[in-house]
Amino acid sequence: xxxxxxxxxxxxxxxxxxxxxxxLYRILFGIMTLMLITPVLLILGTxxxxxxxxxxxxxxxxxxxxxxxxxxxxxxxxxxxWLVMTALLLxxxxxxxxxxxLSEYAGDNWFTRTINLAIINLAGVPSIVHALFGLGxxxxxxxxxxxxxxxxxxxxxxxxxxxxxxxxxSLQAVPQAFREACxxxxxxxxxxxxxxxxxxxxxxxxxxxxxxxxxxAGETAPIMFTGAVFFTPFxxxxxxxxxxxxxxxxxxAATQVPGIAEDVPYGIxxxxxxxxxxxxxxxxxFRMWLRGKKKW
Amino acid sequence: MTVAQAAALLQPAPDYAIDTKKLNLWYxxxxxxxxxxxxxxxxxxxxxxxxxxxxxxxxxxxxxxINERLGYVRIEGRIDVMGQNIYDPGVELIQVRKxxxxxxxxxNPLPISIRDNILFSHRLxxxxxxxxxxxxxxxxxxxxxxxxxxWDKVKDRLKRKATELSLEEQQKLCIARLLxxxxxxxxxxxxxxALDPKGTEAVEELLWELRGQYTILIVTHNMAQARRxxxxxxxxxxxxxxxxxxxxxxxxxxxxxxxxxxxxxxxG
Numbered sequence: 001x002x003x004x005x006x007x008x009x010x011x012x013x014x015x016x017x018x019x020x021x022x023x024l025y026r027i028l029f030g031i032m033t034l035m036l037i038t039p040v041l042l043i044l045g046t047x048x049x050x051x052x053x054x055x056x057x058x059x060x061x062x063x064x065x066x067x068x069x070x071x072x073x074x075x076x077x078x079x080x081x082w083l084v085m086t087a088l089l090l091x092x093x094x095x096x097x098x099x100x101x102l103s104e105y106a107g108d109n110w111f112t113r114t115i116n117l118a119i120i121n122l123a124g125v126p127s128i129v130h131a132l133f134g135l136g137x138x139x140x141x142x143x144x145x146x147x148x149x150x151x152x153x154x155x156x157x158x159x160x161x162x163x164x165x166x167x168x169x170s171l172q173a174v175p176q177a178f179r180e181a182c183x184x185x186x187x188x189x190x191x192x193x194x195x196x197x198x199x200x201x202x203x204x205x206x207x208x209x210x211x212x213x214x215x216x217a218g219e220t221a222p223i224m225f226t227g228a229v230f231f232t233p234f235x236x237x238x239x240x241x242x243x244x245x246x247x248x249x250x251x252x253a254a255t256q257v258p259g260i261a262e263d264v265p266y267g268i269x270x271x272x273x274x275x276x277x278x279x280x281x282x283x284x285x286f287r288m289w290l291r292g293k294k295k296w
Numbered sequence: 297m298t299v300a301q302a303a304a305l306l307q308p309a310p311d312y313a314i315d316t317k318k319l320n321l322w323y324x325x326x327x328x329x330x331x332x333x334x335x336x337x338x339x340x341x342x343x344x345x346x347x348x349x350x351x352x353x354x355x356x357x358x359x360x361x362i363n364e365r366l367g368y369v370r371i372e373g374r375i376d377v378m379g380q381n382i383y384d385p386g387v388e389l390i391q392v393r394k395x396x397x398x399x400x401x402x403x404n405p406l407p408i409s410i411r412d413n414i415l416f417s418h419r420l421x422x423x424x425x426x427x428x429x430x431x432x433x434x435x436x437x438x439x440x441x442x443x444x445x446x447w448d449k450v451k452d453r454l455k456r457k458a459t460e461l462s463l464e465e466q467q468k469l470c471i472a473r474l475l476x477x478x479x480x481x482x483x484x485x486x487x488x489x490a491l492d493p494k495g496t497e498a499v500e501e502l503l504w505e506l507r508g509q510y511t512i513l514i515v516t517h518n519m520a521q522a523r524r525x526x527x528x529x530x531x532x533x534x535x536x537x538x539x540x541x542x543x544x545x546x547x548x549x550x551x552x553x554x555x556x557x558x559x560x561x562x563x564g
Contacts, residue, residue, distance in 0.1 A: 107367060177404035184362060185417035185474065186393035195416075196406055 047273065051266025059267060063233045068253055069260050073271055078235050079148075079243030080275060083223060084216045086152035086239055087159065092209055094156075095163030102164070103171040104193055123161035127221040130158040134226040149239040151227025158222055159212045166208020170201040206287045213279045217272065220247040230256075246272040312376075313338040313481050313511035314359060319373035321354060321363070328354045330535045332373070336481075336528075341503055341512045343526035343543065345519065347563065351535040352515045356483050359513070360396035361389060378480050394421055397474030399484040403466035405458035405473075410450055413458045413469055414440050418476040429476045436476045444472040444502055464495030468502060482506065484514040488521065500525040519559060523547050531555045 011019075058072055065071035106112040134154025144150040174197050182192040228245040230252055236243040246268060254265040314336035321329040329351045336342050344352040357363040359375055361382060374381045382392050394417070405413050414437045422428050429436045437454065441447040446468045450461070458469055467487060474482065488496040496518075503512055503525055516522050522529055522543065529543040531554075539546060539555045550556040557563060 175404075177400070177402065178406055180362070180400065181404045181406055181470070182416075183365070184360065184393055184398040185420060186390045186477070187417075187420050188390065191420060200407060 044273070047266055047270045051263055051268075051270040054261075054263045054267035055270060060271065064231065064249075068231060068249075068257050069264070073246065073249060073268055075232060075235055076244040076246045076249035076268070077271060077275065079228065080217055080246040080272070082148050082236050082239075082243060083152055083155060083227070083245055084213060084279070086148055087155035087216050088209070088213065090152060091156035091160045091163055091212065095160045095208075096167050096205060098160075099164045099167035099171060100193060103168045104189060104197065119161045119164055122157075123165070125158075127158060127219055130154055131222040131225050133157070134222055139226055144240070146225070146229070146242055147227050147240045148236055148243055149227070151223040151243075151245075152239070154222040154226045155216050155219060158219070159216055162212050162215065163208050166211065167201075167205045170204020170208070171197060173204060174200045203287050203291050206283055206290070210280050210283045213283065214276050217276045217279070218247055220245075220251055224248060246275065311338055312336060313378060314513070315376040315379075316355075317374050317376075319355070319358065319371070319375060321351075321358060321372075322370045323366070324368045328535050329358075332535075332537055334530060334537055334540065336511060336513055338511050339508045340528060341507050341514065341526045342528040342530060343522035344513065344515045344530045344532060345517075345522050345558070346532035346538075347558065348517075350532040352530075352532050353485055354535075355532070356398075356485055356513060356515050359481065359483055360398050361392050362398065394477050395479050396481045396483060397479040399467070399470050399474070399482065399487045401486045402490050403463055403470050405461070405466050405469050407457060407459050409455050410441075410458045410461070410469060411437050411454040413473050414476065416473060421477045428478060440472040440475045441469075443475055443505070444468040445498070445505065446472060462495070464491050464498055467491060467495070467499055471499075471502065471506075479510065481511045481513065484512065486515055486517060489517065496521070519561075531558065533558070 060072060060077065061074050062072035063075050064073065102112060102115065106115075131154065134150060134157070138144050138150035138153045139146055142150075144153070178196050178200065179192055182196050187195070223245055227242060228248045229242045230244075230248070232242060232244055234241075250265060250268045250272060253260055253268055312335040314334065316332055316334040319329055319332040319334075320327065332351075332355060334355070344355070346352050354363065358371065359377065359382075363369045364371070371383065374383055376382070377392070377396060380387065382396075406416060408416075411433075415433055418428060418433075418436055429439070431439065438447060438451075441450060446465060449465065450456075458466065461469060467490075471482070471487075488499050491499065500521065503514070506512060507527075514522075514526065526543045529541060529546045530537060531539040531546070531550075531552075533554055539550060539552050541551070546555065547559060550559060
């Protein structure tokens with residue numbers, strides 16, 4: 001009797017096999033996760049090892065000299081900041097407002113479905129096609145010339161779907177019960193959005209913006225024909241100027257300049273990544289501060 | 297004062313807070329309500345019972361016009377609230393929602409502080425004048441919370457988030473936040489189904505407190521609750537009103553066979 005009872009709670013063969021399978025899958029998933037972060041670590045590691053040496057205040061704050069073989073990256077760094085900020089100013093309001101309309105106002109009909117389809121397709125258009133569109137539309141048709149404005153407009157068009165999708169998803173993550181509560185107290189749609197929906201989705205929206213910053217700063221093709229130049233020692237004074245940009249500068253330094261020291265392109269890449277990370281950290285900090293406040 | 301306002305003043309206040317005439321409602325092609333004629337007495341608690349899908353929630357949701365948000369809802373007939381047909385083209389939806397408050401099955405406090413929850417609707421409507429609580433924000437918060445018997449429990453944590461409260465307290469808060477804009481009718485869609493027996497008792501106690509000042513229409517699946525906590529009772533079946541009587545009478549001597557069968561639990 002006692003032996004039977006103890007046997008009842010001991011591991012059977014089936015239990016042991018299940019346990020083995022369980023460990024196996026755990027290891028598999030762990031390895032996949034490691035594989036996922038390896039490239040990131042490798043890239044960062046290589047950049048720091050090979051390009052860390054050239055980083056100095058002088059590298060950051062002087063223009064390139066001697067056919068870009070010596071000197072720094074200042075015009076490109078400032079140019080990228082101009083491009084990113086202008087693109088953000090253009091695409092974030094449009095993207096967020098469009099997402100609010102799609103999520104909060106539009107009904108589920110063929111028109112909204114078509115718009116959604118268009119947004120998904122816009123996200124899938126290759127960047128070189130955006131570049132040619134930007135050249136045709138903004139540079140030539142609207143007559144902005146090759147300028148920061150034309151380049152930023154191209155970037156804005158390209159990254160808009162990211163903002164719209166991220167915003168719409170975070171708006172839809174706000175429980176429907178909150179909206180019903182508001183409507184039942186006689187709040188209009190806008191009051192509901194302003195007082196309840198937006199404060200509860202702003203962190204998700206900012207995540208979309210962060211994603212956009214990273215993508216905008218790194219894009220090369222769309223700005224190549226529309227506003228970025230190989231070399232200019234001047235800093236942009238307005239959105240109608242041409243400018244250097246880090247991404248294009250990196251491409252040029254790595255492939256088009258004979259006899260350049262090997263560590264310079266790595267240094268440029270490091271500055272670009274550093275810039276993106278700095279902007280991201282700033283918006284993450286802003287996001288945490290907002291989350292703490294939860295009222296604005 | 298406009299002519300309409302003067303005429304409204306001359307008329308005696310209607311005894312019925314809600315007067316429904318020949319209300320038919322379709323969700324797409326499905327008809328959910330058939331010729332509903334219901335007069336809900338002012339200042340009383342009326343409960344609505346009936347099996348799931350009988351149309352009681354649909355009726356409730358027509359009284360503050362929350363149904364039409366769905367888009368595919370078609371309505372015929374009229375519902376007069378305090379003597380005014382709320383489906384009249386000239387009626388402002390926002391005012392309907394202000395006059396007819398609604399409490400849901402799951403407490404849905406907003407994720408802001410207790411105080412801000414109470415003041416939410418007041419802030420929406422106060423600037424427009426009209427019949428709102430005239431006091432300062434602090435007075436409004438205190439009075440509303442006292443009315444729902446919550447003040448002593450939460451007076452020291454008004455700045456805390458409303459979602460931290462227990463479900464019972466949340467539900468009371470959801471009732472309290474309707475009060476500052478002085479609604480005439482309170483609709484409650486199974487307000488106690490997410491609560492434990494103690495919470496249910498507390499909310500029912502509150503309903504008796506609010507009685508007289510507000511007309512309360514409560515949908516419930518709980519027969520014992522309908523019996524305990526209401527004065528009149530409406531029994532609905534398949535989108536039609538089968539019986540409407542004093543609660544005490546309906547539960548003792550129901551007129552219709554279907555009512556008797558439902559009350560005794562032979563179907564549900």
